Amino acid sequence: MSKSNYDLVIIGAGPAGLTAGMYAARARMNVLLLEKAVPGGQILVTDWIENYPGFPEGISGFDLSEKMRIQAEEMGLKIEIAEVHSLNLSKELKEIVLKDRSIITKSLIIASGASPKNLGIGEDKFIGKGVSFCATCDAPFFKGKTVVAIGGGDTAVQEAIFLTKFAKKVYLIHRRDELRAAKILQERAFENNKIEIVWDSVATSIEGFFGVESVKIKNIKTNEEKVLKADGCFIWVGILPNTSFLNDAVETDEFGFILADTKMQTSVPGVYAVGDVRDTPLRQITTAVGDAAIAALSAEHFIENL
Ligand code: NAP
Numbered sequence: 248m249s250k251s252n253y254d255l256v257i258i259g260a261g262p263a264g265l266t267a268g269m270y271a272a273r274a275r276m277n278v279l280l281l282e283k284a285v286p287g288g289q290i291l292v293t294d295w296i297e298n299y300p301g302f303p304e305g306i307s308g309f310d311l312s313e314k315m316r317i318q319a320e321e322m323g324l325k326i327e328i329a330e331v332h333s334l335n336l337s338k339e340l341k342e343i344v345l346k347d348r349s350i351i352t353k354s355l356i357i358a359s360g361a362s363p364k365n366l367g368i369g370e371d372k373f374i375g376k377g378v379s380f381c382a383t384c385d386a387p388f389f390k391g392k393t394v395v396a397i398g399g400g401d402t403a404v405q406e407a408i409f410l411t412k413f414a415k416k417v418y419l420i421h422r423r424d425e426l427r428a429a430k431i432l433q434e435r436a437f438e439n440n441k442i443e444i445v446w447d448s449v450a451t452s453i454e455g456f457f458g459v460e461s462v463k464i465k466n467i468k469t470n471e472e473k474v475l476k477a478d479g480c481f482i483w484v485g486i487l488p489n490t491s492f493l494n495d496a497v498e499t500d501e502f503g504f505i506l507a508d509t510k511m512q513t514s515v516p517g518v519y520a521v522g523d524v525r526d527t528p529l530r531q532i533t534t535a536v537g538d539a540a541i542a543a544l545s546a547e548h549f550i551e552n553l
Contacts, residue, residue, distance in 0.1 A: 256278070256341075258343075260287065263522025271547070279326075292381040341353070358522050382409045411442060417441055424447055510541060
């Protein structure tokens, strides 16, 4: 197996990884960023971002991630499309195992992000047939149709509002009598006459023959069950960390999010975690890029002191 050597390897090309890469390249570190799919991360499937400073009119997730990628590459960052299989962090030099080779690095930043959670109510059967986790990708298929959106956080509420640009009706199913989403998003949802919020309710199954035809829901206070006729079902009930390659190499919280200190260092010296994969009180693009700048500087100091 061939090996190559770096000062710093970054895993994941979302806003956190791209920012860490830009800082490291600017500091003239020998840095490589590994991304398993397409640079951009979760913001690639975010329709519109209006809380990233510097864009008073807002910016699409795609455009913002492209700008970040271009800026980082112009600064000298090398990005390679490759999936990380495992890590060996037991020695001073860290080993990153890919499919066909290993990479040796003095320091590592894990910026692998998070992915949407499943509910296990039959969604697997209908992926691509009416079930989706991405309004930006799939909302146009539901022009003039009725859809169900599940969840009460920022993602569910923001994306339900986006869905109303296409769908004639959006049922928003939430398990409590209060939304978790930011107040400004709540206000917009309450004002939108295409959105009907179904409170205190959970979806129990998705039904249909060739595609989604209805979603069965249950009120958890009254136990009353209902069938909502719908052509689509969007699921936004939170996120899980993308850490399949980790195998307990660093400490995590009970949900698998990586624990890091104020310098973004994990339980292993020279290994940092940033952005959505980190145990953090706020998951925003602004916090991800802040984490990343700190981690890049920490990695630079770590290498200087080796
Ligand atoms: P989230 O904040 O964890 O919200 C998940 C929602 O799904 C909650 O309302 C939760 O209900 C509900 N839920 C969880 N498990 C459920 C289940 N088994 N059945 C039914 N409902 C369930 O996740 P998110 O909305 O994906 O956001 C993830 C992170 O990204 C957050 O930190 C968020 O602030 C951030 N984000 C920010 C923006 C923005 O700033 N514009 C946009 C998108 C995401 P409960 O409320 O009852 O727990």
